[in-house]
Amino acid sequence: MATQGPPRKKVKKLDTIINEDINKNIKEENLGTVIAQLKSTDGEIIDAPLSLPANVTPEQLELLVNQLLLNDEPLPYAFSVDDKEITSTLYKDIIQGLKKSTEDILTIVYQPQAIFRVRAVTRCTSTLSGHNDAILSVSFSPDGTQLATGSGDMTVRVWDLNTETPHFTCKGHTNWVLCISWSPNGRLLASGSMDKTVRLWIPSTGKPLGDPLRGHTQCITCLAWEPQHLNPKCNRFASSSKDGTIRIWDTILRRVIMTMSQHTSAVTCIKWGGDGLLYSSSRDKTIKVWDAIQGKLVRTLEGHGHWVNTMALSTDFVLRTGAFDHTGKIPRDENEAQEWALSRYKVAVGNKPERLVSGSDDFTMLFWEPSTNKKPVARLTGHQKLVNHVSFSPDGRLIASASFDNSVKLWDGLTGKFIVSLRGHVCPVYQVCWSSDSRLLVSASKDSTIKIWDLKSKKIKLDLPGHLDEVFSVDWSPSGEKVASGGKDRQLKIWRN
Structure with a gap:
């Protein structure tokens, strides 16, 4: 009797992988928008509530805050909602992480960070x-x-x-x-x-x-x-x-x-x-x-x-x-x-x-x-x-x-x-x-x-x-x-x- 080898793995076709990636990107793009209010740590509110993409990143928020504050030189900022810092995207960290609804008005607190950066001693x-x-x-x-x-x-x-x-x-x-x-x-x-x-x-x-x-x-x-x-x-x-x-x-x-x-x-x-x-x-x-x-x-x-x-x-x-x-x-x-x-x-x-x-x-x-x-x-x-x-x-x-x-x-x-x-x-x-x-x-x-x-x-x-x-x-x-x-x-x- 012939011995059976291990079951063959199903190999995904290249076009299937490409389609999955496209669908994933479309999904991320279609996360919708959220209404957010930008506020400093001192409680100062800048501008009226804004409609932002749900997958907005800290880098994009940084550009926005620098623009709204009319900073001559761009400053680095950290962003948080209810004391949780946004490190990847607003959707991942806040809406999923804190189980918030996209219907909620989110208050995003921004805090300026040091302009200079210290390198770790090695x-x-x-x-x-x-x-x-x-x-x-x-x-x-x-x-x-x-x-x-x-x-x-x-x-x-x-x-x-x-x-x-x-x-x-x-x-x-x-x-x-x-x-x-x-x-x-x-x-x-x-x-x-x-x-x-x-x-x-x-x-x-x-x-x-x-x-x-x-x-x-x-x-x-x-x-x-x-x-x-x-x-x-x-x-x-x-x-x-x-x-x-x-x-x-x-x-x-x-x-x-x-x-x-x-x-x-x-x-x-x-x-x-x-x-x-x-x-x-x-x-x-x-x-x-x-x-x-x-x-x-x-x-x-x-x-x-x-x-x-x-x-x-x-x-x-x-x-x-x-x-x-x-x-x-x-x-x-x-x-x-x-x-x-x-x-x-x-x-x-x-x-x-x-x-x-x-x-x-x-x-x-x-x-x-x-x-x-x-x-x-x-x-x-x-x-x-x-x-x-x-x-x-x-x-x-x-x-x-x-x-x-x-x-x-x-x-x-x-x-x-x-x-x-x-x-x-x-x-x-x-x-x-x-x-x-x-x-x-x-x-x-x-x-x-x-x-x-x-x-x-x-x-x-x-x-x-x-x-x-x-x-x-x-x-x-x-x-x-x-x-x-x-x-x-x-x-x-x-x-x-």
């Missing part, structure tokens, strides 16, 4: 040794030309970014350096230590500015400078401590101007807002809002069920970089720097109040508008372990949170609504940092890797191994060219594209 160009203990903090200067690190070896180091070599070693602390912070004009560097003191350094020479600033009775946990648009001299900063107090210092007078001590436990994080308010989070489960000029308590924000570990402001990026932006322009004097910083701050805020997000050991985050209300706008739930670090994107559209549950989560920066979980790390994530164009995110983890995430695809873009142990701190330069990371292996790594 390789480690330098592994710099020198620290004799774990690197606990890494920070680029506001203009991105200098880099500083604080370490468990009791030193602060300033690195030369042109040659990628050690520049200065700043010695003076007698215990671990826990935090470092640049003044908004980049002329001073403050460091806080377990030795209960704050020290000021001149980064251009590596020399200390006077003696250590004493007053706290326990280790320093966080430092925050007064924004440049509020004070062009950049001579005031705040420090928080495990002793439960916040102190505001004057770098010229070299003394404490005021002490704020309403917390009943260690203060974990402080932020100096652009409207003159100072925010402090604590292990007493509260966040306190202070008037930074008079030192008065404005309100107490309650809602967390455990220690509050971290906070982020929607304006963090512009407050950190002051007058400096991606163009590399340098202001002529303090007044011009103040003007530039103020105009950048106004653009970042728009017509909405400054927003704050806090992360806690209770596995949740709370979303606040603390200048106007003491009740949280939203509770952000989803993490399975404590939230270690939170960060707003430079444009304020997104929030990234790092947790001990090995994940990074993304949330809507205007509503607090959950967007997506970014999974890839296999150990707790310690820190996240945004690229200056808000299109990329870098995360540092206990698993000894840093990872670059693409916010358009919501997927991992690059996995960057190289560290020999846990990576405690990571920072992306404001210019976008470099990422620096440091951790338990005592090595500073600089990554470039």
Whole structure:
């Protein structure tokens, strides 16, 4: 008996395939039209409702908005309906994705994106040794030309970014350096230590500015400078401590101007807002809002069920970089720097109040508008372990949170609504940092890797191994060219594209 072979596959004729493609295109063209209203994130409506093809793409919407706004130079925009971004076509993402009817009047929200584009870093160009203990903090200067690190070896180091070599070693602390912070004009560097003191350094020479600033009775946990648009001299900063107090210092007078001590436990994080308010989070489960000029308590924000570990402001990026932006322009004097910083701050805020997000050991985050209300706008739930670090994107559209549950989560920066979980790390994530164009995110983890995430695809873009142990701190330069990371292996790594 003859053996039977496998059944023969039916092969489609070429004309059948061509006809199917033609029919598919005809179907896509015949999806009909939808009535849409274009609206900015500030609520400004442009023109009357428009009749648009259902399969309109983001690129076509971009052309339309630029035309309606009479922009001299075309600007890039992102589009969303009910907080869902349009990435392919209006029909696929919104009508099918959100199960909308073509009969509905859709409100399409447009948001300008950064004109410049940051390329993802892809390789480690330098592994710099020198620290004799774990690197606990890494920070680029506001203009991105200098880099500083604080370490468990009791030193602060300033690195030369042109040659990628050690520049200065700043010695003076007698215990671990826990935090470092640049003044908004980049002329001073403050460091806080377990030795209960704050020290000021001149980064251009590596020399200390006077003696250590004493007053706290326990280790320093966080430092925050007064924004440049509020004070062009950049001579005031705040420090928080495990002793439960916040102190505001004057770098010229070299003394404490005021002490704020309403917390009943260690203060974990402080932020100096652009409207003159100072925010402090604590292990007493509260966040306190202070008037930074008079030192008065404005309100107490309650809602967390455990220690509050971290906070982020929607304006963090512009407050950190002051007058400096991606163009590399340098202001002529303090007044011009103040003007530039103020105009950048106004653009970042728009017509909405400054927003704050806090992360806690209770596995949740709370979303606040603390200048106007003491009740949280939203509770952000989803993490399975404590939230270690939170960060707003430079444009304020997104929030990234790092947790001990090995994940990074993304949330809507205007509503607090959950967007997506970014999974890839296999150990707790310690820190996240945004690229200056808000299109990329870098995360540092206990698993000894840093990872670059693409916010358009919501997927991992690059996995960057190289560290020999846990990576405690990571920072992306404001210019976008470099990422620096440091951790338990005592090595500073600089990554470039």
